[in-house]
Amino acid sequence: xxxxxxxxxxxxxxxxxxxxxxxxxxxxxxxxxxxxxxxxxxxxxxxxxxxxxxxxxxxxxxxxxxxxxxxxxxxxxxxxxxxxxxxxxxxxxxxxxxxxxxxxxxxxxxxxxxxxxxxxxxxxxxxxxxxxxxxxxxxxxxxxxxxxxxxxxxxxxxxxxxxxxxxxxxxxxxxxxxxxxxxxxxxxxxxxxxxxxxxxxxxxxxxxxxxxxxxxxxxxxxxxxxxxxxxxxxxxxxxxxxxxxxxxxxxxxxxxxxxxxxxxxxxxxxxxxxxxxxxxxxxxxxxxxxxxxxxxxxxxxxxxxxxxxxxxxxxxxxxxxxxxxxxxxxxxxxxxxxxxxxxxxxxxxxxxxxxxxxxxxxxxxxxxxxxxxxxxxxxxxxxxxxxxxxxxxxxxxxxxxxxxxxxxxxxxxxxxxxxxxxxxxxxxxxxxxxxxxxxxxxxxxxxxxxxxxxxxxxxxxxxxxxxxxxxxxxxxxxxxxxxxxxxxxxxxxxxxxxxxxxxxxxxxxxxxxxxxxxxxxxxxxxxxxxxxxxxxxxxxxxxxxxxxxxxxxxxxxxxxxxxxxxxxxxxxxxxxxxxxxxxxxxxxxxxxxxxxxxxxxxxxxxxxxxxxxxxxxxxxxxxxxxxxxxxxxxxxxxxxxxxxxxxxxxxxxxxxxxxxxxxxxxxxxxxxxxxxxxxxxxxxxxxxxxxxxxxxxxxxxxxxxxxxxxxxxxxxxxxxxxxxxxxxxxxxxxxxxxxxxxxxxxxxxxxxxxxxxxxxxxxxxxxxxxxxxxxxxxxxxxxxxxxxxxxxxxxxxxxxxxxxxxxxxxxxxxxxxxxxxxxxxxxxxxxxxxxxxxxxxxxxxxxxxxxxxxxxxxx
Numbered sequence: 001x002x003x004x005x006x007x008x009x010x011x012x013x014x015x016x017x018x019x020x021x022x023x024x025x026x027x028x029x030x031x032x033x034x035x036x037x038x039x040x041x042x043x044x045x046x047x048x049x050x051x052x053x054x055x056x057x058x059x060x061x062x063x064x065x066x067x068x069x070x071x072x073x074x075x076x077x078x079x080x081x082x083x084x085x086x087x088x089x090x091x092x093x094x095x096x097x098x099x100x101x102x103x104x105x106x107x108x109x110x111x112x113x114x115x116x117x118x119x120x121x122x123x124x125x126x127x128x129x130x131x132x133x134x135x136x137x138x139x140x141x142x143x144x145x146x147x148x149x150x151x152x153x154x155x156x157x158x159x160x161x162x163x164x165x166x167x168x169x170x171x172x173x174x175x176x177x178x179x180x181x182x183x184x185x186x187x188x189x190x191x192x193x194x195x196x197x198x199x200x201x202x203x204x205x206x207x208x209x210x211x212x213x214x215x216x217x218x219x220x221x222x223x224x225x226x227x228x229x230x231x232x233x234x235x236x237x238x239x240x241x242x243x244x245x246x247x248x249x250x251x252x253x254x255x256x257x258x259x260x261x262x263x264x265x266x267x268x269x270x271x272x273x274x275x276x277x278x279x280x281x282x283x284x285x286x287x288x289x290x291x292x293x294x295x296x297x298x299x300x301x302x303x304x305x306x307x308x309x310x311x312x313x314x315x316x317x318x319x320x321x322x323x324x325x326x327x328x329x330x331x332x333x334x335x336x337x338x339x340x341x342x343x344x345x346x347x348x349x350x351x352x353x354x355x356x357x358x359x360x361x362x363x364x365x366x367x368x369x370x371x372x373x374x375x376x377x378x379x380x381x382x383x384x385x386x387x388x389x390x391x392x393x394x395x396x397x398x399x400x401x402x403x404x405x406x407x408x409x410x411x412x413x414x415x416x417x418x419x420x421x422x423x424x425x426x427x428x429x430x431x432x433x434x435x436x437x438x439x440x441x442x443x444x445x446x447x448x449x450x451x452x453x454x455x456x457x458x459x460x461x462x463x464x465x466x467x468x469x470x471x472x473x474x475x476x477x478x479x480x481x482x483x484x485x486x487x488x489x490x491x492x493x494x495x496x497x498x499x500x501x502x503x504x505x506x507x508x509x510x511x512x513x514x515x516x517x518x519x520x521x522x523x524x525x526x527x528x529x530x531x532x533x534x535x536x537x538x539x540x541x542x543x544x545x546x547x548x549x550x551x552x553x554x555x556x557x558x559x560x561x562x563x564x565x566x567x568x569x570x571x572x573x574x575x576x577x578x579x580x581x582x583x584x585x586x587x588x589x590x591x592x593x594x595x596x597x598x599x600x601x602x603x604x605x606x607x608x609x610x611x612x613x614x615x616x617x618x619x620x621x622x623x624x625x626x627x628x629x630x631x632x633x634x635x636x637x638x639x640x641x642x643x644x645x646x647x648x649x650x651x652x653x654x655x656x657x658x659x660x661x662x663x664x665x666x667x668x669x670x671x672x673x674x675x676x677x678x679x680x681x682x683x684x685x686x687x688x689x690x691x692x693x694x695x696x697x698x699x700x701x702x703x704x705x706x707x708x709x710x711x712x713x714x715x716x717x718x719x720x721x722x723x724x725x726x727x728x729x730x731x732x733x734x735x736x737x738x739x740x741x742x743x744x745x746x747x748x749x750x751x752x753x754x755x756x757x758x759x760x761x762x763x764x765x766x767x768x769x770x771x772x773x774x775x776x777x778x779x780x781x782x783x784x785x786x787x788x789x790x791x792x793x794x795x796x797x798x799x800x801x802x803x804x805x806x807x808x809x810x811x812x813x814x815x816x817x818x819x820x821x822x823x824x825x826x827x828x829x830x831x832x833x834x835x836x837x838x839x840x841x842x843x844x845x846x847x848x849x850x851x852x853x854x855x856x857x858x859x
Contacts, residue, residue, distance in 0.1 A: 025807070026806055030791065033183065034181060035184065046170060047063060047078040067171060070165060074160045076157065077157050082205070083152045085177045093168065093169040095138045097162075104132060105153040108743060117132030121436060122316055125235070126432070176216055186457070186799055187793065191789045200756050201726075203755070207452065209748040212430055213461070214427050220233050221418055224393070226395060228394045233386070236421040237266060238421055239379070240492050244401065245344035247400060250396075252336065253280075257332065259281040259330075262278050262382065264340055277306060279305070279387045305318065426486040441470070441483065441486065442751075447512075448691045449753050460519065463523075467512075471532055475498050477542050478539050479542050482509075507547065508568075509540070511585070517588035522768055524796045533592070552619060574631050579615070580645065583612050587605070590605035626655075628645055637675060638674060670733060684732065684733060691753070694709050707784060716732060723747070762780070772797070773796070775824065783829070788803065791803070812857075814856045816853070835857050842856070
């Protein structure tokens with residue numbers, strides 16, 4: 001449960017809620033944070049609706065109903081009302097005829113209509129289920145628990161696929177995430193427009209679903225005296241030996257259920273997966289799962305695949321290349337020896353118990369070859385992991401080179417195997433991008449979400465914790481992993497896994513420096529800044545050396561043998577968007593260096609930032625067309641170029657206004673497409689990019705555009721239909737009617753969570769100007785359309801209570817109470833005079849002294 005020293009101190013402040021006992025203010029009283037009882041036991045969550053059959057209709061009064069299965073094919077739909085996460089649990093009351101159940105999980109309801117739910121999610125083996133369908137053998141009454149964490153789902157179906165009668169008294173999840181009520185968080189926001197209240201709440205709930213304390217995300221492997229017991233999941237790789245050629249991988253395996261699986265020559269934690277996939281199926285003895293897909297996986301067969309898995313999933317292509325039937329039975333509960341020879345020329349030979357069962361050339365299939373345009377992924381190794389619902393032991397793994405040299409030997413019986421393969425229970429605070437998929441800790445995606453944490457829960461451990469996790473994996477060059485597993489890593493794993501995505505998105509290094517700056521400003525945690533400062537300097541030096549083009553002073557240094565200019569997450573090489581990431585990071589580094597006392601470093605960062613600012617303004621401005629080009633010499637612009645130019649204040653106000661006018665050409669119902677180069681293939685609306693734009697519009701007081709964007713992109717996420725999850729979505733369709741990547745979309749995804757920050761810092765208007773809110777602004781956006789807003793803003797000194805709205809006379813009132821020791825500046829969202837108590841005719845800014853309530857009324 002979420003109780004810590006900082007939270008306890010905030011809850012004990014006892015600040016009087018604004019609006020209480022005041023009938024003349026337009027807003028209701030601001031509630032105090034509710035006390036959240038601490039518990040040492042796991043919390044089980046249960047559905048809010050249970051309905052027989054497949055249906056998205058809410059069944060009133062059904063939450064406590066038993067699930068009674070009378071015949072094979074009976075199915076129930078369980079609706080949790082919003083996303084939950086954890087290990088499934090079933091309280092079995094009656095079990096007759098050796099029943100088996102098929103259980104599906106999905107965030108959007110339509111996943112229940114698909115054979116694989118909304119999965120599989122084979123991008124990362126990240127301490128959760130790869131597959132979104134699980135089969136359970138029920139052998140007795142009592143509690144039956146699943147092994148894997150299911151990362152996030154609103155919907156669940158349970159179907160009887162074998163047996164005579166089954167009664168499940170209750171089904172639910174033993175939660176793997178924080179279930180504290182949002183009302184217990186120190187941060188809070190509400191509006192007369194309840195839609196904005198709901199949008200703000202998406203942030204804290206998404207945080208609960210994707211940010212994890214130590215020991216909460218459990219291992220996906222078990223280590224036993226018989227070796228590693230591995231259930232069906234994305235194969236997990238070792239980094240102990242890499243990039244071998246002409247070698248033999250041998251191991252012993254005992255199939256416990258269904259089959260065993262492994263890979264060779266596969267990329268480690270990269271964004272490609274091109275080595276062969278092997279799944280060896282058993283003879284499927286009596287009692288095997290009734291729903292086994294015998295077309296995909298025939299018995300006694302070696303199935304050959306490539307890509308991310310054997311099944312395609314949106315942006316994770318998967319292929320079945322071939323199926324090789326065996327002439328003998330592959331028995332379960334018996335040890336077998338498998339040898340896979342990788343000959344170094346795309347040919348492979350596989351032996352089972354010294355019998356050659358296949359020889360093939362993988363390139364001859366012409367599918368799934370490496371994409372030469374995707375950088376990174378230079379390190380490859382082998383991996384283990386069976387297919388869905390399979391389970392097998394693996395032991396005595398050896399790798400022998402063509403010259404007979406043994407370069408790897410592992411009995412797979414030691415606990416450190418979990419660390420080697422990146423599947424150990426997490427030991428540090430970490431944040432994922434999404435609950436169900438993309439379960440890496442992505443370095444730059446925290447740029448938005450870290451601020452969401454600080455204005456909502458103020459749980460700094462979910463900002464400094466993932467930062468410490470990243471710094472603990474920094475290597476000598478200064479490089480920090482762009483993405484990293486939640487599992488602890490050994491020395492080899494740290495080195496290989498840290499470097500393997502480079503140089504895909506070096507701009508994330510600059511974003512990470514901003515994350516720490518933003519945390520420092522909102523927390524006032526000087527100690528943490530001083531602790532990590534040397535590592536920040538190393539990381540910034542590395543990022544500049546990799547990305548700064550010395551000829552132009554833009555982001556886009558040449559890399560690789562072809563000298564291709566480096567691009568990044570936000571835009572094109574030698575363009576505004578990524579260059580601005582560098583500029584803002586350098587300016588933040590300069591400010592932090594001044595605080596640390598390193599004036600020479602501060603001057604250096606500031607000088608370079610100014611050079612790059614000038615470069616954008618002089619090299620990229622298209623005077624004729626009135627925009628900053630997306631890349632040098634290019635025609636057209638990207639959405640992120642506009643957002644970043646606003647955030648950094650590049651160029652004159654006239655140029656900025658001209659550039660903002662170009663937004664209209666990118667407009668779609670759900671927001672904006674990503675740029676002029678996407679006119680013919682608009683694809684989706686990206687809430688991550690929209691977050692940058694929303695902040696840029698707010699920063700430059702373009703209120704109407706900002707509020708229109710807020711409504712277009714994020715209102716669909718709080719519409720109470722079958723797609724509602726209570727979390728932010730990763731992508732949205734251009735018409736705003738469904739998740740942008742359909743079932744693949746992460747619907748509790750943290751990277752596009754800026755509206756929570758926007759509503760607290762610009763709609764309500766309370767934001768820091770110096771570390772720890774020692775000075776702050778109370779400056780709502782002029783012209784923001786709502787009758788009233790109010791909220792709590794957590795600071796290290798306590799809670800700021802603030803509100804504003806229009807009274808019965810149509811005049812704006814503002815009210816704020818800040819903790820003693822803080823000083824604020826109130827900037828009214830109107831021109832003209834106002835009164836402060838008995839003081840009439842006030843105008844301009846007003847100084848707020850902490851410890852006393854300030855009320856102003858427009859005259």
